[in-house]
Amino acid sequence: MKNVVDHIPVFLINLDRAPHRLARMDEKLRSLGIAYERFAAIDGRTLSPDFVEAFAPRATWTKATKRPIANEVACFHSHLSVLQIIRDRGYERACVLEDDLDFAPDFGTFLDPTLQLPADTDFLKLEVAKFRQLKVLPLGPIGVRTLGLISQDGDAGAAAYIVTALGARNLLPQLKPMVNFYDHQAFGAVTWKPRVYHVIPFPAHQEDGSEMGRAAEHWVSRSKTPERKVRTRKPFHRRMKSSIKKRMSFPRKVAGYVRLHGIWVTAGLLFRAKLMERAELVGELYRPHELNASCSPSPRNRNP
Structure with a gap:
């Protein structure tokens, strides 16, 4: 496909058994003048139970009572392979x-290789899956939109994102083994502290459903709704013990980071945590309809 506009490389993950999705995405991207390279997604139907267990071992999975289905493992493997290519x-x-995306008319502006991003950027997320009200700390303009930090739930979704060379180098060692779903392991705090920024409002929006099984099903087995438990008050000495443990956990974590990564990396992580805390305290609250793919001049000029 011929480039219409100068932009960074674009990879489109698509299953061989979903040519209808490829045709729809091809039409949308062509209309925006965006060239892309198709990556043949790994199909979960071809993965054996032994491969799933080896790729996402039960012993290291973050939620021991639940297991990822083969489609989620295949989705994770596909993103991992694309990052290795990059x-x-x-x-x-x-x-x-x-x-499975819809795009805003200005989506292509965020693919400009001269677009200014913070020097420590690992990822720039262009969508968030199944968002509700989110608190955003605005950092400055990016195109006609706003660059921001989302304090909670900003890691959900991996349908549209920009990864830097720094982000790819930092992330790849953290993706083996698979211990959580790709979006949470890559953009969340499961194994590391990535520098993830968001474009607000999002210039891309994920459609409902997916051939890769992301939205349709998340678990091999679904547990029944647990019975409601009667909450009982803990004895005083147990409450005191829990309180002391909570208060001591933070200094221990800091000391552990200093031993593993050095004082400067630890200081950077603490600064990042302070930013996220500030986003939670003073960040602007955005409603879901204000975060969709519609192109508005500025999120700050929105109606209350």
């Missing part, structure tokens, strides 16, 4: 898309 080719920045 690293091996030496791209400074690249965009990763899934095949």
Whole structure:
């Protein structure tokens, strides 16, 4: 496909058995003048139970009572493979898309290789899946939208994001083994502290449903709704013990980070945590309809 506009490399993850999705995405991307490279997604139907267990071992899975289905493992494996391609080719920045997206008219502006991003950027997220009200700490303008930090729930979804060379190098060692779903392990705090920024309002929106099984099903077995438990007050000495443990956990974590990563990396992580705390305290509250793919001049000029 011929480039219409100059932009960073774009990878489209698409299953061989979903040509209808490829045709729809091809039409949308062509209308925006965006060239892309298709990556044949790994199909969960071809993965054996042994491979799933080896890729996402039960012993290391974050939620021992629940297991990922083969489709989620395949989705994770597909994103991992694309990141390896980006690293091996030496791209400074690249965009990763899934095949179930709608785009705002200005989506292409965020693929501009000259777009200014914070120097520590690992990822720039262009959508968030199944969002509700989110607190956003605005950092400054980016195009006609706003660059921000989302304090909670900003890691959900991996349908549209930009990864930098720094982000790919930092993330790849953290993706083996699979201990959580891709979006939470890549953008969340499961194994590391990535520098993830968001474009607000989101210039991309994920459609409902997915051929890769992301929205349709998340678990191998679904547990029944647990019975309601009667809450009882703990004895005083147990409450005091729990309180002391909570108060001592933070200094222990800081000391552990200093031993593993050094004082400067730890200081950077603490600064990042302070930013996220500020986002939670003073961040602007956005309603779901204000975060969709519609192109508005500025989120700050929205109606109350």
